[in-house]
Amino acid sequence: MSSYDNVRQQKVSDRRKESGYQTKRLYFxxxxxxxxxxxxxxxxxxxxxxxxxxxxxxxxxxxxxxxxxxxxxxxxxxTKDKQYTYTLKQIVRYRLKQKDDPSSVIAFMNKWHYNVPKLESLVGKHTSSFRERVEPSSWCPKWIEALRGKNKRK
Known part of the structure; x- marks a missing residue:
């Protein structure tokens, strides 16, 4: 394995660990x-x-x-989209449990190039006003709030 491959694999491993994944080998x-x-x-x-x-x-x-x-x-x-959204929810919740504030979670999601989910994968959980408040293509505090799954407004 080349040094480039080793560095790349280490980055993948770091991203997974920092996202809350736990490794378990399965055999099929x-x-x-x-x-x-x-x-x-x-x-x-x-x-x-x-x-x-x-x-x-x-x-x-x-x-x-x-x-x-x-x-x-x-x-x-x-579905693929629901699975991706579920994965993002778990990552956001994990990062918040690690005491990251929403801006740190946003920085984390950007650092590791996680894409925002499709709005359609959250339909039914939010009003149309959510659609108007959220920039669909970039991370923002409203996305973190939506993925957290709890309404934390004061």
């Missing part, structure tokens, strides 16, 4: 991977999946199974 048979790929295609993924995309698909399968076996309602994350 070829048939299992084919099934995951089919599920991923139904969710809107195309082409070769990244490790994080595999994780998102498996996470949605776990959530569905958990909901079924415990009879507890679990957020349905059955």
């Amino acid at each position: 048979f070829a048939k299992d991977l084919d099934r995951i790929k089919k599920i991923a295609e139904e969710m809107g993924y195309d082409g070769k999946l990244t490790d994080e995309e595999y994780s998102a698909v498996v996470r949605s399968c776990i959530a569905a199974r958990y909901s079924k076996t415990t009879n507890k309602a679990v957020e349905e994350i059955d």
